[in-house]
Amino acid sequence: MASVRQHSFDVLIVGGGPAGMAASSTAAAHGHKVAIVDDNPSLGGQIWRGRSFSSASKRAADKTAAAWYRKVQNAQITHLSGLRVFDSAQAGVLLAESQDGPNSQYGQWELHYRKLILATGAQERFLPFPGWTLRNVLGAGALQSMVKSGLPVAGKRIVVAGSGPLLLAVAAYMRAHGAQVVEICEQASMGQLAAFAFGLLASPERILQGMQYKLQLLGTPYRTGCWPVAAYGTQRLETVVLSDGRRTREIPCDYFACGFHLVPNVELPALLGCHLKNGFVEVDPLQQTSVPDIYCVGEPTGIGGLEQALVEGEIAGLASTGRVEQAQPLQRERKKMQSFTERLEKAFALRPELRRLPDAQTIVCRCEDVTFSQVREYASWRAVKLHTRCGMGPCQGRICGTAGEFLLGWNANSVRPPILPVRFQTMAVAPAIQEIKSQNG
Numbered sequence: 004m005a006s007v008r009q010h011s012f013d014v015l016i017v018g019g020g021p022a023g024m025a026a027s028s029t030a031a032a033h034g035h036k037v038a039i040v041d042d043n044p045s046l047g048g049q050i051w052r053g054r055s056f057s058s059a060s061k062r063a064a065d066k067t068a069a070a071w072y073r074k075v076q077n078a079q080i081t082h083l084s085g086l087r088v089f090d091s092a093q094a095g096v097l098l099a100e101s102q103d104g105p106n107s108q109y110g111q112w113e114l115h116y117r118k119l120i121l122a123t124g125a126q127e128r129f130l131p132f133p134g135w136t137l138r139n140v141l142g143a144g145a146l147q148s149m150v151k152s153g154l155p156v157a158g159k160r161i162v163v164a165g166s167g168p169l170l171l172a173v174a175a176y177m178r179a180h181g182a183q184v185v186e187i188c189e190q191a192s193m194g195q196l197a198a199f200a201f202g203l204l205a206s207p208e209r210i211l212q213g214m215q216y217k218l219q220l221l222g223t224p225y226r227t228g229c230w231p232v233a234a235y236g237t238q239r240l241e242t243v244v245l246s247d248g249r250r251t252r253e254i255p256c257d258y259f260a261c262g263f264h265l266v267p268n269v270e271l272p273a274l275l276g277c278h279l280k281n282g283f284v285e286v287d288p289l290q291q292t293s294v295p296d297i298y299c300v301g302e303p304t305g306i307g308g309l310e311q312a313l314v315e316g317e318i319a320g321l322a323s324t325g326r327v328e329q330a331q332p333l334q335r336e337r338k339k340m341q342s343f344t345e346r347l348e349k350a351f352a353l354r355p356e357l358r359r360l361p362d363a364q365t366i367v368c369r370c371e372d373v374t375f376s377q378v379r380e381y382a383s384w385r386a387v388k389l390h391t392r393c394g395m396g397p398c399q400g401r402i403c404g405t406a407g408e409f410l411l412g413w414n415a416n417s418v419r420p421p422i423l424p425v426r427f428q429t430m431a432v433a434p435a436i437q438e439i440k441s442q443n444g
């Protein structure tokens with residue numbers, strides 16, 4: 004039977020993206036025993052992982068990344084990479100299992116902490132439409148990850164659609180890798196985006212970023228008020244159909260990169276009892292959640308992008324190590340970021356027409372092959388799980404649950420361990436886990 008390894012830390016950070024990196028390097032600066040755990044082999048999260056940055060770069064964004072990597076490298080931090088946190092044994096103890104990576108030989112892990120900082124990030128929101136399960140129809144961020152891992156896209160025709168700033172980042176990335184981005188199709192209206200752009204006048208760095216994307220995407224049509232309604236193909240994707248509500252257009256392509264903005268990863272905070280508000284983790288100005296000694300930073304508190312993730316990480320790193328005074332000067336910046344987050348949410352709010360995307364035969368739950376006609380009669384997430392097995396597969400409702408929240412008004416926030424898929428081998432030590440739980444009431 005696999006062994007359970009135990010480790011104790013003053014401050015434990017779950018999530019090695021920019022928010023977790025800022026939190027860990029700030030917390031470690033004063034001799035506290037700090038660890039950062041992430042289920043990937045390397046730090047950096049969705050935006051920085053797998054890239055290298057130089058402080059000599061002319062790009063301000065690269066300099067920022069290089070500076071944070073340096074801070075993390077120079078701090079005394081235990082890196083627990085390739086470890087996935089899947090449950091909590093009791094207050095102050097998380098359970099994790101090793102993924103493939105440097106820690107894989109160690110089996111199951113018990114991570115004890117005095118303070119915990121949750122920096123679990125976000126994932127793309129997918130909405131089901133006819134053909135969305137065809138080969139080569141992918142999440143926009145997912146396609147980007149595949150290209151980062153070596154998928155060649157040079158010369159491929161790619162349509163990018165859905166909602167949110169990620170579409171621009173992905174389209175620019177595809178162009179930089181030689182793909183032909185046929186068009187970018189944003190469901191938000193021109194009016195919504197114009198109001199958002201006007202609000203950016205106070206943030207010249209964001210205007211600069213927008214202009215950089217514009218330059219990188221010169222010649223690629225960017226259509227607003229436009230959304231996907233179907234994808235067709237026999238063995239794999241051949242065409243996508245886009246609509247502006249009045250007319251539809253069918254466009255041939257090799258890949259369809261589609262995501263409807265982001266949804267926060269709140270399963271672990273919810274499992275630990277942290278209060279959620281409108282789907283996000285509620286925190287005070289020091290990033291403290293409703294549970295004592297648990298902080299939350301980055302995307303789970305609001306989809307605000309890199310800068311918000313970094314400043315929140317710093318605040319939590321300071322607050323969790325008793326340096327509340329030093330966190331105060333960062334509050335102004337945090338407030339500014341939060342108002343950007345609110346504007347972002349408004350600008351990319353999903354239009355009601357998208358609720359009509361799936362037809363009766365459209366698969367909603369890909370893990371369990373459950374169609375829209377099977378789920379639409381149920382008013383609650385619990386009922387649909389009980390009656391159809393929707394959300395009971397390996398993804399645990401991460402995809403269909405968030406889609407159902409928008410399409411059918413479910414409240415898919417109920418979580419049960421394991422919050423992420425774990426191996427059978429891990430379940431084999433479940434008695435040990437149960438014992439820990441029962442010993443502690």
Ligand SMILES: Cc1cc2nc3c(=O)[nH]c(=O)nc-3n(C[C@H](O)[C@H](O)[C@H](O)COP(=O)(O)OP(=O)(O)OC[C@H]3O[C@@H](n4cnc5c(N)ncnc54)[C@H](O)[C@@H]3O)c2cc1C
Binds near residue numbers: 040089122300312423
């Ligand atoms: C798919 C995707 C692609 C993106 N691409 C871009 C881009 O190109 N440009 C851009 O500006 N922004 C991009 N973003 C947005 C960007 O991620 C945010 O703006 C910001 O960087 C968030 O930082 P974070 O630290 O809060 O989260 P993240 O960077 O998401 O980091 C969270 C980390 O926590 C880990 N984690 C979560 N749960 C667990 C667990 N239970 N156990 C162990 N580890 C766990 C995750 O694997 C991840 O590494 C992308 C977002 C997504 C979802």
